Amino acid sequence: MVDIVIENVTKRFGTFTAIDGMNAVFEDGAVTCLLGPSGCGKTTLMRMIVGLETQTSGRILFGNRDMSGLPPRKRNAGMVFQYPVMYQTLSVEENIALPLNQDKSLSAAERQRRIDEVLDVLDMRDRRKLFIGDLDAGSRQKVAVGRAVARRSDIVLFDEPTTNVEVQAKLLLIRAFKLVTQRLKQTIIYVTHDQTEAMTLADKVALMRNGRIEQYDKPANLYNRPASDFAGWFLGNPGMNFVPARAVAGGAETLLTAGPLALEGALEGGKDFRAGIRPEHIGLSDEARPGSVPGTLKDINVSIAGRFIARVTVDGQDIKVKTDRVPAARRGGQVHLFADPAEMSFYADGRRIAAV
Ligand code: ATP
Numbered sequence: 001m002v003d004i005v006i007e008n009v010t011k012r013f014g015t016f017t018a019i020d021g022m023n024a025v026f027e028d029g030a031v032t033c034l035l036g037p038s039g040c041g042k043t044t045l046m047r048m049i050v051g052l053e054t055q056t057s058g059r060i061l062f063g064n065r066d067m068s069g070l071p072p073r074k075r076n077a078g079m080v081f082q083y084p085v086m087y088q089t090l091s092v093e094e095n096i097a098l099p100l101n102q103d104k105s106l107s108a109a110e111r112q113r114r115i116d117e118v119l120d121v122l123d124m125r126d127r128r129k130l131f132i133g134d135l136d137a138g139s140r141q142k143v144a145v146g147r148a149v150a151r152r153s154d155i156v157l158f159d160e161p162t163t164n165v166e167v168q169a170k171l172l173l174i175r176a177f178k179l180v181t182q183r184l185k186q187t188i189i190y191v192t193h194d195q196t197e198a199m200t201l202a203d204k205v206a207l208m209r210n211g212r213i214e215q216y217d218k219p220a221n222l223y224n225r226p227a228s229d230f231a232g233w234f235l236g237n238p239g240m241n242f243v244p245a246r247a248v249a250g251g252a253e254t255l256l257t258a259g260p261l262a263l264e265g266a267l268e269g270g271k272d273f274r275a276g277i278r279p280e281h282i283g284l285s286d287e288a289r290p291g292s293v294p295g296t297l298k299d300i301n302v303s304i305a306g307r308f309i310a311r312v313t314v315d316g317q318d319i320k321v322k323t324d325r326v327p328a329a330r331r332g333g334q335v336h337l338f339a340d341p342a343e344m345s346f347y348a349d350g351r352r353i354a355a356v
Contacts, residue, residue, distance in 0.1 A: 122179075137169065236343060
């Protein structure tokens with residue numbers, strides 16, 4: 001197991017900067033998800049780690065070994081692509097065995113032991129003799145995962161391996177992936193633009209934006225304590241609300257709170273202050289309560305998870321609220337919002353600076 005060290009790495013394509021002076025350490029034995037919007041540089045970073053692309057400047061190290069200039073086959077890193085090459089006329093077992101056959105240092109018994117182990121964790125023992133062509137897309141991807149981890153390379157990289165898999169099979173694949181990685185403890189880099197996948201799989205998430213890492217953190221921290229307004233907005237469905245805030249003696253006032261709040265961390269004067277709060281941390285009722293603020297119900301929809309997403313206008317600003325009860329008020333009617341101050345974060349110039 002080795003850390004992956006990204007040291008001041010920049011990658012340019014002509015005049016376009018895809019990775020911009022990045023520094024990070026992706027920890028050994030952990031699953032790190034590279035998450036971010038399309039075009040933020042996830043695939044480029046991964047291709048540089050595996051050696052399919054060369055950085056314009058900076059270094060990439062595995063542990064203390066500098067990988068610069070080494071071709072992919074010398075890096076002891078495996079990779080699973082969105083559309084991996086699978087040998088249709090070979091069986092499940094034969095596909096998993098392929099990389100092991102190339103390793104002449106392995107005894108036949110050890111080779112078989114590793115294949116059996118992978119088949120067990122993937123729960124595919126009884127399908128070992130089936131041909132790849134007879135499997136559905138999810139099972140084929142499972143075999144691709146198995147083939148990549150059976151080699152026991154130090155590092156395994158996955159480029160959106162669930163892209164081509166339908167939702168139900170996706171969940172099974174993710175569960176299999178989690179079991180495999182927990183058992184084999186390799187250093188895993190997993191690229192995805194799907195936040196649910198990243199939150200489910202990752203020990204740590206590197207949230208990327210414009211060729212930089214915006215926040216590198218445990219999933220729960222990333223969600224509960226987003227370090228930037230971008231992180232708050234990108235994660236969550238829908239993302240965080242941001243409302244104007246104002247520094248007052250000893251704390252702040254916000255659009256969503258009735259009185260001043262005492263804060264941990266100082267608000268410096270003269271900046272663009274905003275308070276961030278997630279839609280599920282705002283309550284909605286027909287009656288006013290201590291600490292609530294009035295607003296106008298704009299609309300209410302059912303979300304996929306079975307909760308309601310209401311949009312409420314407060315002082316001209318739309319606030320998203322996730323609630324499990326529908327108010328009696330009709331569209332255009334008055335409702336009251338009560339934001340939980342303990343769940344608020346304060347941002348200045350896009351960075352988190354304080355909390356209650
Ligand atoms: P997606 O989620 O859409 O795959 P990504 O985060 O993986 O996006 P990359 O594929 O790494 O993004 O691309 C980052 C940026 O670099 C994009 O703007 C892309 O157009 C550009 N880019 C990537 N490869 C090349 C290339 N070979 N030549 C020119 N530009 C490139």
